[in-house]
Amino acid sequence: MTKLAVIRSSPNVVDGSQATADLVLEADVCIVGTGAGGAVTAATLARAGLTVLMLEEGGYFTHADFTMREKDTESRLYQEGMSRTTGDASIAILQGRAVGGTTVVNWTTCFRTPEDVVEHWKKKHGVAGFAYADLVPHYEAIEQRLAIAKVSYGSMNPNNKMLHDGCTKLGWGVDTLRRNVHACMQTGFCHLGCPVNAKRSMLVTMIPDAIDAGAKLVFRARADRFDVEAGSVKSLRGTLLDGEGRKPTGRAFTVKAKRFVVSGGAINSPALLLRSGIDAGGLVGTRTFLHPAVGSQAFYEEKIEPSRGAPQSAASHHFAHRGEEIGFFLEAVPWYPALIAATTPGFGAAHEAVFTQSPHMAIHIAITIDGFHDDVPGGRVRLRESGAPILDYPIGPKLWNAFRFGQKRLAEMQFASGAKTVRTLHEIPVVMTGKVDEAAIDAARWEGGSLPVSTAHQMGGCSMGDDPTTSVVRSEDLRCHTLANLHVIDGSVFPTSLGVNPQQSIYGLARLAATRIAAATRVR
Amino acid sequence: MPTSRRRFLRNGLVGGGLLALGGVSLAFYPSKEVGVPTEPLAALEARSFQVLVALVSRVVTAKGANPVAIAHGVDRSLSYALPETQEAINKLLGLFENALPGLLLDGRIKPFTRLSPESQDAVLESWRTSRIELRRNGYQALRKLALTAYYMEESSWGPLDYQPPPSLRAIAYDDSQVGTPEWLRARAEGDTP
Numbered sequence: 001m002t003k004l005a006v007i008r009s010s011p012n013v014v015d016g017s018q019a020t021a022d023l024v025l026e027a028d029v030c031i032v033g034t035g036a037g038g039a040v041t042a043a044t045l046a047r048a049g050l051t052v053l054m055l056e057e058g059g060y061f062t063h064a065d066f067t068m069r070e071k072d073t074e075s076r077l078y079q080e081g082m083s084r085t086t087g088d089a090s091i092a093i094l095q096g097r098a099v100g101g102t103t104v105v106n107w108t109t110c111f112r113t114p115e116d117v118v119e120h121w122k123k124k125h126g127v128a129g130f131a132y133a134d135l136v137p138h139y140e141a142i143e144q145r146l147a148i149a150k151v152s153y154g155s156m157n158p159n160n161k162m163l164h165d166g167c168t169k170l171g172w173g174v175d176t177l178r179r180n181v182h183a184c185m186q187t188g189f190c191h192l193g194c195p196v197n198a199k200r201s202m203l204v205t206m207i208p209d210a211i212d213a214g215a216k217l218v219f220r221a222r223a224d225r226f227d228v229e230a231g232s233v234k235s236l237r238g239t240l241l242d243g244e245g246r247k248p249t250g251r252a253f254t255v256k257a258k259r260f261v262v263s264g265g266a267i268n269s270p271a272l273l274l275r276s277g278i279d280a281g282g283l284v285g286t287r288t289f290l291h292p293a294v295g296s297q298a299f300y301e302e303k304i305e306p307s308r309g310a311p312q313s314a315a316s317h318h319f320a321h322r323g324e325e326i327g328f329f330l331e332a333v334p335w336y337p338a339l340i341a342a343t344t345p346g347f348g349a350a351h352e353a354v355f356t357q358s359p360h361m362a363i364h365i366a367i368t369i370d371g372f373h374d375d376v377p378g379g380r381v382r383l384r385e386s387g388a389p390i391l392d393y394p395i396g397p398k399l400w401n402a403f404r405f406g407q408k409r410l411a412e413m414q415f416a417s418g419a420k421t422v423r424t425l426h427e428i429p430v431v432m433t434g435k436v437d438e439a440a441i442d443a444a445r446w447e448g449g450s451l452p453v454s455t456a457h458q459m460g461g462c463s464m465g466d467d468p469t470t471s472v473v474r475s476e477d478l479r480c481h482t483l484a485n486l487h488v489i490d491g492s493v494f495p496t497s498l499g500v501n502p503q504q505s506i507y508g509l510a511r512l513a514a515t516r517i518a519a520a521t522r523v524r
Numbered sequence: 525m526p527t528s529r530r531r532f533l534r535n536g537l538v539g540g541g542l543l544a545l546g547g548v549s550l551a552f553y554p555s556k557e558v559g560v561p562t563e564p565l566a567a568l569e570a571r572s573f574q575v576l577v578a579l580v581s582r583v584v585t586a587k588g589a590n591p592v593a594i595a596h597g598v599d600r601s602l603s604y605a606l607p608e609t610q611e612a613i614n615k616l617l618g619l620f621e622n623a624l625p626g627l628l629l630d631g632r633i634k635p636f637t638r639l640s641p642e643s644q645d646a647v648l649e650s651w652r653t654s655r656i657e658l659r660r661n662g663y664q665a666l667r668k669l670a671l672t673a674y675y676m677e678e679s680s681w682g683p684l685d686y687q688p689p690p691s692l693r694a695i696a697y698d699d700s701q702v703g704t705p706e707w708l709r710a711r712a713e714g715d716t717p
Contacts, residue, residue: 068689071597071676081604089661187689246604307686337686341675342668347583347648351671352683359685388606427652427660449660 004197007208008062015060016220016240016253023218023240023253027053028521030236030257032223032272035101036506037490038263039202039210040142041514046213048518053255054210055238056219057264058098059245061203066193070338073192076244077105079268086379087392090448091292094456095265097245098193099219100203102265103503106456107190107311107334108179108199110148111500112139112508120372121475125495126465129475130512138511142504145209146200147182157188157309160332162298162362164314166417167330172318174330179310180503186309188334220245221253224387226260226276232484233260259485259517263510266458266492270381271389273462273472273488280472280482285381287463288391289371289497290455294403295333295343297354298362298414299421305359306335312501319366319409320499326368326376326402329499330413333363343452345427354423364414366406368399371460371496381461395453400446403453411436426451457502462492471495477520478513489513553623556637559592567602567610568595572617576666578637579620582644583670586680597673613669616662620651629654 007013016023028050031038038054046052059076066073075081077098084093096102113135121127142148153176156164167174184198197204211217220241226233240251262269270285278284311334320327333340335358343363344355370376379393411422411432424430427450430440445451465471468481473488480486489510491502498505559577561570568576573595580591580598602610619625626632630650632643639647651663674680678688 069676069678070672074676075601075604080606080609081601083602083605083609088657089665189689244604337675337681337684338672341671344671347652347667347671348585348645351583352586356683384606384608386606386608388608427664447660448657449664452664 004062004204004208007211008060010211012211012214012216013060014216014218015243016218016251017243017249019240019249019251019253022251025053025216025218025253025255027051027216027255027257029053029259029261030055030255031261031263032236033101033263033265033268033490034099034207034217035096035202035263035265035490036103036503037265037510038261039100039103039206040507040510041261041263041489042210042215043206043213044511044514045518046210046215048521050518050521052210052215053257054207054215054217055221055223055255056099056217057222057241057245058096058101058219059243060099060217060219061104061193063193063195063197066189066195068187068189068192068195070192070336074338077193087390088448090395090453091290091393092452092454093267093290093391093458094454095267095458098203099217100201100207103201104193104203105191106201106501106503108181109312109315109331109501110143110146110178110180110504111498113498113505114500117496117498121464121495125463126467126470127475127495128466129464129477135508135512138508138515139504142507142511145205146180146507148178148180148504150178151176151310151313155186155310156313157186157306158302158304159306159334159362160310160313162300162304162417162419163316163330163332163364163413166413166415167316167318169416170413172316172413174314174316174318177313177315179313181310184310188308188311190311191334191336191339218253223264223272224275225272226278226486228276228278228483231482233486236260259487259521262462262486262488263490265490266461267381267389267391269488269490269492270461271383271387274381274383275387278480278483278486280480281469283463283470283472285461287371287377287495288379288381288393288461289459289494290379290393291367291370291457291459291497292393292395292399292403292453292455293365293367294407294451294453295363295365295425296407296410296414297344297423297425298364298417298419299357299360299423300362300419301360303359304362306332306361306363316413317499319406320369322402324373325405326370326373326398327499328366328368328402328406330364330366330410333365335361335363343425345425345429362414362419364410366403366410367457368402368406369497369499370399373398378460395448404441404446407441408436408438411441424451457491457497459491459494459497459502462488463495464493465495477516478509487513487517553635553638555621555635558637559595561596562592563596565599567605567613568599568617569614571621572614573599574637575617575621576670578644579617579648579666580670580674582641582648583667584674586674586683588679589674593677594670594673597676598669601669601673613665616665620647620662620666629659
């Protein structure tokens with residue numbers, strides 16, 4: 001039996017769907033959510049000697065469940081069965097839902113938070129509780145544990161190579177990426193859970209570490225609301241879900257703890273606070289950022305086979321800083337049959353004619369960097385009648401302009417790398433042969449429902465800062481300004497987007513905050 | 525992808541107003557049964573299923589595609605969505621079928637399920653390029669559900685030159701076949717894989 005299997009069958013791991021009575025739980029620290037923020041916090045605090053309880057709404061899957069088939073996995077591993085969108089359905093939201101959270105299904109790209117972003121937070125958002133230098137030792141520890149390393153040019157698949165080569169030819173800055181994998185077999189299925197445990201997600205690192213150190217995990221347990229009394233959280237109430245996570249079983253749970261940590265990720269974390277009547281003067285849920293992305297399909301004479309190899313291994317931040325305009329970065333997107341069929345415009349024979357050229361297709365995206373311009377306030381999380389969250393994210397003129405500009409640069413890069421034909425993903429696509437047709441791109445319909453816009457990076461909604469009138473949690477240890485024992489530790493605390501894929505930023509900040517919490521708690 | 529409930533409610537109100545103006549017979553023009561469910565439905569209503577089968581027949585025209593099977597695939601996927609989303613998709617399919625808004629916006633007097641394939645394509649085209657965002661997003665939601673359900677099935681992958689990946693379960697279970705010697709050493713030393 002592998003060590004992972006031993007941990008999975010530990011008595012400290014409880015399947016909430018199987019509970020035959022309501023659960024009453026106690027711990028020093030209760031952590032809601034087991035993604036990048038929750039898992040790192042749990043491992044850090046459990047190792048410091050605190051009794052830790054992790055709660056997770058999703059299922060506890062293992063590599064054996066990751067069949068490399070969208071049919072078996074997507075509905076189970078993503079929020080809302082992969083149907084989550086913004087309120088007007090204009091932006092598709094890819095967000096994980098499982099023990100390990102989005103780290104189970106992300107594409108393994110790792111960046112430290114850019115130093116200038118941390119500086120921006122300090123100057124503009126009053127984040128004075130830490131400096132970039134304070135994060136460095138935590139990044140280093142995470143890099144070691146998750147085997148984060150830069151990939152070589154030679155290991156890139158053609159989809160990423162085209163991005164790298166196209167940018168290089170144009171003189172644009174581009175580099176290979178750092179990935180959290182060890183002994184990666186290049187199966188290409190990061191998006192559906194790593195079938196061979198090569199991806200060092202939370203599922204195979206920090207969660208086992210936490211359980212090894214004595215932490216308890218209850219999965220299929222959805223946190224509903226905190227009971228707040230006299231400036232602190234007294235307890236948490238929640239609902240146990242069935243084995244597929246679709247319906248309540250009729251059983252409930254209650255947690256009493258000295259300290260609570262919300263790590264449900266952007267969108268879910270602010271929703272839990274809102275359901276609990278904690279709105280921080282109307283700030284909770286606001287300033288939610290998405291890195292909204294638009295894509296471009298390029299067709300080459302040679303085979304690209306974008307389904308094979310590491311999904312992402314190159315990125316260009318050449319257009320990240322555009323002054324008054326919204327910047328963006330360029331990355332590749334892996335090909336899975338259903339995912340890319342849905343992204344390819346049209347229906348019937350017209351759709352089929354394009355989609356069957358997939359072996360020759362490369363797919364790249366321009367990922368916009370939202371949150372740095374005063375006239376781009378981001379989105380706002382509100383609650384549905386049922387209490388489930390919904391995110392309103394209006395796409396304003398500035399963002400449409402960035403999409404338009406990014407679309408042109410994508411096509412330029414793809415032609416520079418040798419593409420014969422480039423197609424935008426508009427429902428009425430702009431089809432270009434040989435060179436970029438900027439006028440045609442300008443003339444395309446830039447409006448909701450006329451082209452797919454998506455996000456795999458959700459940030460904000462519980463902004464950190466040191467002014468309680470403009471932020472939800474203080475930056476020093478991510479504790480709510482107004483509640484003595486409630487922390488928010490996940491991507492929702494970022495005051496802006498990051499301009500890079502977010503997982504490592506969450507790991508590093510979570511480790512810093514948890515280390516400070518452990519020190520302040522003075523156990524051992 | 526699902527469209528927001530608020531939009532559907534607003535649309536429902538508009539539809540209600542039109543009904544009051546005397547469009548009852550058009551709005552309740554019965555759907556044609558175009559496919560018989562082969563298993564119980566988890567998220568879709570019976571009428572929605574019929575509309576979906578008709579729609580899938582036009583969205584997925586690949587040789588060998590089975591619209592009833594695809595519609596069941598959509599139903600299974602939707603069973604994991606929020607109840608609000610399931611409700612929204614049922615309403616959207618009702619709206620798609622409904623001849624009354626169809627008459628006003630597309631000039632048709634029959635429900636979608638009763639139209640010829642060419643007329644059904646014209647309806648899809650009209651939603652696809654509509655000036656009304658609700659229609660464009662509605663078209664996208666239904667189109668994506670249909671295509672996703674079809675291309676999730678291995679039987680659809682032949683023309684894509686895409687081979688189903690072999691199961692790696694045995695490899696992953698058998699540590700000796702995973703990765704590099706460094707990997708194996710790390711595991712022997714008790715490092716969690």
